[in-house]
Amino acid sequence: MSEAGSAPTLDGRGQPLWLVAELTYRCPLRCSWCSNPLDLDAYDSELSTDEWKRVLAEARSLGALQLGFTGGEPCLRKDLEELVAEADRLGYYTNLITSGVALTEERLVRLKAAGLRQIQLSIQARDPALGDELVGARVGEHKIAIARAIKAAGYPMVLNVPVSRRNVDRIEPLLALAEELGVEFVELANLQYYGWALANRDELLPTRAQVEAAEAVVRAARARLGRHMTIYFVVPDYYEQRPKACMNGWGAVHLTVAPDGTALPCQAARVIRGLELPNVRRHPLEWIWRSSPAFQAFRGDLWMKEPCRSCDERDKDFGGCRCQAMLLTGDPTNADPVCAKSPHRHVIDDAIASAQRPRGRLLMRARAAGR
Amino acid sequence: MIRLDDVVRKSPAYLFRWEPSQDAHVLLYPEGIVKLNATAAEILSRCTGQRVADIVAQLAEEFAVEAVDAIRADVLQFLEDARERGWIRTDA
Numbered sequence: 001m002s003e004a005g006s007a008p009t010l011d012g013r014g015q016p017l018w019l020v021a022e023l024t025y026r027c028p029l030r031c032s033w034c035s036n037p038l039d040l041d042a043y044d045s046e047l048s049t050d051e052w053k054r055v056l057a058e059a060r061s062l063g064a065l066q067l068g069f070t071g072g073e074p075c076l077r078k079d080l081e082e083l084v085a086e087a088d089r090l091g092y093y094t095n096l097i098t099s100g101v102a103l104t105e106e107r108l109v110r111l112k113a114a115g116l117r118q119i120q121l122s123i124q125a126r127d128p129a130l131g132d133e134l135v136g137a138r139v140g141e142h143k144i145a146i147a148r149a150i151k152a153a154g155y156p157m158v159l160n161v162p163v164s165r166r167n168v169d170r171i172e173p174l175l176a177l178a179e180e181l182g183v184e185f186v187e188l189a190n191l192q193y194y195g196w197a198l199a200n201r202d203e204l205l206p207t208r209a210q211v212e213a214a215e216a217v218v219r220a221a222r223a224r225l226g227r228h229m230t231i232y233f234v235v236p237d238y239y240e241q242r243p244k245a246c247m248n249g250w251g252a253v254h255l256t257v258a259p260d261g262t263a264l265p266c267q268a269a270r271v272i273r274g275l276e277l278p279n280v281r282r283h284p285l286e287w288i289w290r291s292s293p294a295f296q297a298f299r300g301d302l303w304m305k306e307p308c309r310s311c312d313e314r315d316k317d318f319g320g321c322r323c324q325a326m327l328l329t330g331d332p333t334n335a336d337p338v339c340a341k342s343p344h345r346h347v348i349d350d351a352i353a354s355a356q357r358p359r360g361r362l363l364m365r366a367r368a369a370g371r
Numbered sequence: 372m373i374r375l376d377d378v379v380r381k382s383p384a385y386l387f388r389w390e391p392s393q394d395a396h397v398l399l400y401p402e403g404i405v406k407l408n409a410t411a412a413e414i415l416s417r418c419t420g421q422r423v424a425d426i427v428a429q430l431a432e433e434f435a436v437e438a439v440d441a442i443r444a445d446v447l448q449f450l451e452d453a454r455e456r457g458w459i460r461t462d463a
């Protein structure tokens with residue numbers, strides 16, 4: 001999940017401030033970096049409207065403030081307006097995280113009336129043909145048209161650009177488009193390598209030189225635009241010396257509910273073997289958040305091994321990402337291998353070396369069967 | 372710098388409201404939350420298209436402060452910072 005600029009500036013005091021509602025894994029796009037699980041068809045039993053309303057109310061009573069409707073493509077849910085209205089009534093700040101493909105001008109007006117506060121639209125390229133190629137569908141023109149419609153409808157807007165080797169050199173025209181549209185926030189989110197993106201890593205990871213060139217483009221744009229537009233640039237963590245403070249700590253402020261009701265401390269948490277993930281259909285959210293073994297698993301620092309356990313930065317980055325440690329070292333209690341102190345750092349360096357020789361074969365995301 | 376005759380209002384991308392679970396005012400915006408202290412909330416609640424000088428006068432009166440110079444400096448400093456962060460906008 002891209003997290004740029006989203007580090008909370010207040011301590012959650014043990015509350016799940018951030019609720020991510022993955023309404024469906026259905027999606028007409030086939031992005032080769034999709035963060036959804038690889039076995040999409042195993043999640044075809046979606047929560048009903050009433051079940052979602054119960055989840056929203058329970059999370060709000062636990063202190064949740066920010067709510068992201070995402071997917072898959074959340075606009076494929078016909079009850080999106082009803083869920084937005086209920087969330088607004090409960091006091092959430094409602095965010096819609098969308099590819100824009102199922103949005104129309106009429107629907108934007110209805111969602112606004114229902115209380116939707118802001119829209120995060122993903123866009124891959126200013127050139128529609130390149131955009132189409134990257135997402136495996138002819139939607140590039142529509143995305144740009146719907147970006148205009150979102151601003152015309154009066155929404156604050158985040159333009160989210162998933163950045164890979166295939167578009168990292170084309171950031172400048174996108175920033176010009178954002179400026180022309182009057183977008184408030186641009187999030188240039190280098191991919192994080194989980195799920196489909198991990199399967200395609202050799203083809204997607206940019207080179208260090210590409211990342212540095214993109215950073216220079218961003219610096220120049222920031223200098224030109226000042227406070228009119230906020231540009232977040234998330235560097236790929238593979239090129240860092242220290243891991244990201246993933247999720248601000250496990251079970252600290254983030255709670256994700258998947259289409260089938262599975263509750264997750266982060267959207268990638270299914271990869272951790274042995275983790276018994278609770279489901280909102282069987283347990284109250286309060287028990288899930290406070291007491292379930294999955295949410296307790298990596299809270300605090302008692303689970304840590306060396307080099308994390310005695311590290312003076314452990315309260316800053318929490319040892320990095322548990323899912324990345326699992327995926328790349330086979331043990332979720334290891335330090336995130338991105339860390340230069342990790343004995344497994346070589347797996348990251350090997351991955352960077354391997355990505356210098358892409359073979360041009362991409363595995364595009366499968367289509368979910370749906371309900 | 373912010374001046375006393377600037378007109379200040381909250382940016383439309385930011386939602387300012389009381390949040391009982393935090394026992395504080397908060398600013399909510401795309402993917403972000405800011406918890407405000409009481410002073411910041413008093414100032415921001417008045418950023419409704421008023422002149423900065425009027426906000427200073429109101430605060431001095433409401434809190435019965437005689438050292439208006441000190442309040443003025445604090446308000447200007449806070450508003451400058453708030454504008455840098457994008458929370459408020461100024462019209463001439």
